[in-house]
Amino acid sequence: MNKFLYTSFAIFFALSFFVFGWLSHSAYMPGKRIEKPSLLDKIKKEKKLNVVLLNAPSTYYIGSEGPQGFEYDLLHSYAKHLGVELSITPAHTVKEALELSKNPNIHITSASLAKTPSREKLYHFGPSYFEVQEQVICNRGMLGSSKFPRDVEDLEGLSIMVGDDTSYSETLQKLKEDGFDINFTTSSDYSTEELLEMVGKHQIDCTVADSNIYALNLKFFPEIALAFSISGREQLA
Missing domain, CATH: 3.40.190.10 (Periplasmic binding protein-like II)
Known part of the structure; x- marks a missing residue:
């Protein structure tokens, strides 16, 4: 008798779980997926x-x-x-x-901003719209003297300043790590345009600027002169 009751209860609970599961599955209606607004x-x-x-x-x-x-x-x-x-x-x-x-x-x-490998790790860039080169810009009064640089090796001994957190500081630092003797400082107080003005007044010997920035500012600071390009073509975005 006890064995019969045990078997009956076991069958009852098994059927109950089966029916409950079937009803739950039948009653479930997948809700509309909530998408996060873009x-x-x-x-x-x-x-x-x-x-x-x-x-x-x-x-x-x-x-x-x-x-x-x-x-x-x-x-x-x-x-x-x-x-x-x-x-x-x-x-x-x-x-x-x-x-x-x-x-x-x-x-x-x-x-x-120029798209650099280090920046692309930190920021999502939009489409590129222009190509530039980083250029070394020096005081025009140095032209004709041995002090006016024609390549990277000639930067030794010159006072050079560029903006902090710029692609220019990255470029100069990499050249320095490659063994070139470049004495440069960075500043978070001056814009590239202000540094070009300082070059024109010969408060510093040289700075680095994108080719489009140099071209735009040459008419404002006629005492600046292009020395040479220090990078390949870079994408602005």
Whole structure:
């Protein structure tokens, strides 16, 4: 009798679990997958595109007719295309622009940045739009003297300053590690344009700038001169 009851209970519980499982499976309706809104969705919802722009002639500046600059024009057109407001946070140097880009409320940082391997590990770059070369720019008064550099080996003994956290400092540091005797300093206080002005006033012998920045500033600082290119072609993004 006990054996019969035990067997009956075992069958009852087995059938109960089977029926419960079948009913649970039948009653389950897969819900709609909730997708996390994209950054673009967020921008459209808030109706604002928050950008960091480097304050420089090649990027963004306030001219006689208001905000101007190639990268400003690109972002202004993009914001207009999205139907949102363009909110600008200006940066004085590349280092400051990169620091400001860490703010989670910033959507885009535009600072005429060259795509370098080290930067691509840290930042998501947009499409490339221009090719440049890094160039050594020195005081024009040094032309015709043995002090004016014609290649990397001639940089020995010259006073050279570049911006901190720039591709220029990376290039010079790599050359130094390769054995070239280059005495250079970095500064987080001066923009590339201000360093070009210092070269023109011969407060320093040389600096490094992208070819487009040199071309734009030559008319403002006629006492600067191109010595040589120090890098291959690089993509701006």
